[in-house]
Amino acid sequence: MGDKIMPKVGQDLTREQRLAGQKRLTDKQQAFLDNFMHKDMTQTSAARAAGYANPGVDAVRLLRNPVVQERYQEMREEARSRFGVTIEKSVRDLLKIRNEAWESGKFGEAIRAEELRLKATGLLVNKAHVLHEQADTMTREQILTKLQEFQELAHKRMKIANTTHNDPNTIEHSSVKPTN
Helix, strand or coil: CCCCCCCCCCCCCCHHHHHCCCCCCCHHHHHHHHHHHHCCCCHHHHHHHHCCCCHHHHHHHHHHCHHHHHHHHHHHHHHHHHHCCCHHHHHHHHHHHHHHHHHCCCHHHHHHHHHHHHHHCCCCCCHHHCCCCCHHHCCHHHHHHHHHHHHHHHHHHCCCCCCCCCCCCCCCCCCCCCCC
16 A cells, blocks of 8 residues: 555545545544554454444454555554564563563463463464463473473474574574473
8 A cells, every 4th residue: 555644534535545546544443443552452342342333243344444454554653663662572572571580480470471472473373272370379390381382382383583682673582491
């Protein structure tokens, strides 16, 4: 969709935009995107809060709509430039948090940071495979096994890059060693 800018809600389309077949975002579509992007809602919850009658179906339909997709990408770029948030930086920071938690003996926090890293990179997508266990009630061996399972899952789904902390655009290989 190139260098054309999506008109904000309430803005009129230019003649060129109308001739090119571009459509406006409705107030309801913008409300959905605001909920989804800024209120930490699931897509279904965001559609429900925006007033859609069939939020589960409507949310999927909305996210496939080219006009909504374009505005969604704009909003993501705005957030990225405003807050300096990128997947790469977040994954790097989560790796640091995980390693510090592990070294401090806070194994539950280490597991949670690793889980968030996997989710952020799209490596942990099936919620049915995520077991929410209390690390406080787990033995050290169970915790090590759980971390190893996360790592094995990551190895199966992604080519691991061995890099340093200096490059925020890459994902690092884990420093936690599997126990065998």
